[in-house]
Amino acid sequence: MLGEQIIKGMAVTARNFFGSYVSKERLTTVQYPEEHLVPKENTRQFPFLVYDGDDWEKGLRCVACQICEKECPPKCIYIVKSKDKKPDYKGQPQLYPLTFDIDISVCMSCQICVEVCPFESIKMDTKFELSTGDRFGGLLISKDKLAKSNGYYQRIHPQDAADSDAVIAAEKAKAEAKAKAAAEAKAKAATAAMAAPPAAAPAPPANPGQKS
């Protein structure tokens, strides 16, 4: 009969009306400034720089290779290389950035800098409440504000941080193994030289002989 379906529809809306007062699960709204949703694993907003240890200046992973600066599509990264070098986590002397600025008013959150970085140094942050009254200086983020600890990274992106830690550990192990092998070879060579000086002695002149 005419009107039956209207009554059914009205019943549905009435159930929703009263249900929204009774059960909280019905309401999908998050009361934003007071409540926050837990960000998803892959949330990304703007890049930041990872450092190891406690001192951000010492532990900064960035070696100022400028790959991210070159790859950045909107060109929002500005890097000045240092003149001197300092040892990285492998103990190898490396350059470091004197200046590292990201203009987040230009950044488009594409994550290309993260993809190209060979040093697991630049990663994506999940902070998004960055509005400011100063639209020039306030949105140009310098090195000291960009540097965030590895612990922070592990907290915001546990899976990615574990992966990047594994890469670094592998690199470090490889470097240590190489150093060890080099040391062992050196030691071996030294012992061999000591054990058989006459046999080893003619060998060095043999090389130039072969070459010529």
Add this chain to the structure above:
Amino acid sequence: MFNSLDQIFVTALHWLVSFVPEALRPLASSLVCIAFILSVFPGVFAITTIFERKGIGRIQNRYGPNRVGIPFTKIRLCGFGQFIPDGIKSLTKEDIVPRAADKIVHFLAPVVMLIPVMLAYAVLPFGKNMSVTDYDAGLLFFFAVGGAVELSVFMAGWSSRNKYSLLGAMRAIAQMVSYEIPLILSAVTVVMIVGSLNLSEIVKHQNQYTFGIAHWFVFTPWGLAGFILFFIASLAESNRTPFDLPEAESEIIAGYFTEYSGFKFALFFLGEYLGMFAIIGLGITLFLGGWTSPVSFLTWIPSYVWFLSKLMAIVFVFIWIRATLPRLRMDQLMNFAWKFMLPLALINILVAGIWHYLGADWQRWPVCAAIIFGAYAVLGRGLMHNQKLGKRIYRYAE
């Protein structure tokens, strides 16, 4: 004590008027009444906008506005302060008039909208002894001034020089003219039974109790049918969903007030809501006993409280319907008015006559109910006839 509380506004009016000289008293009395209407009903409108937004939000499982409360404090009042910033916003917005518009008519349209709507309140009895004018042809006056709203709608649509405005205005005219007929015909039944066009007289006729239950007309078969017809027609008259074709935002932007901004837009908005309250108030007066209480043991509650609570209850049903039903198509709208509402209203007039001539006999109840129910079933079947409902086939879009 309850009686003095009931008559508090009437006493206050007499007290205020007693300060002016004898000759000016009628003028002063009407000025106070105008001030009363101008302050109360826009206030009800302001609260209704919040109720509407919150109610629709809840129906859609959202919170609705819940932020604005008292400024400079943490008190939020569940968002019921929202109408103040809304009003300030519409007052401070730029008023843009299109270059090609007919400026005078464009300016006059919202004013012409508001004046008849306000005039309609003159005859409504808000409470015991609380109608502004005790006018013998009150019902006729109400419908006569209500007819002027169509003029303002067409003025707005025509003067904007915008195709969407004109489309909206033409839809509005077609809809309002079509639905005014069942609206008036359903009200005619009450006039037939009461024998008076005076709205206070109509309320007085319903202010009797048998077994503690009031003699509201909605409790009779013809009254129930008349009330439902009146209710549907008043939805259409106040351009509310599912009859909001004149301002269908998904089709024609905002209909006849597309080209209005700032406070003129707010005036249209106000006019629409005040028109809605007026027509609901008339429906309450005709069928729901006006300011009377439904049961005799609650008669101590002041009459204006009853009136206002009935008004808000029906406004809530309007909001509920708005959140439920989708918009009709133009041909469905016209079919519904002319093929269903009009015949049913005419049959209802016949039933009211039968009711009157069968006298106080109990037999009139089943007879009248059967006629109305039969007519409803047959007309409803006729309306749904030839309607092939099913999967829609798009001829060109595939």
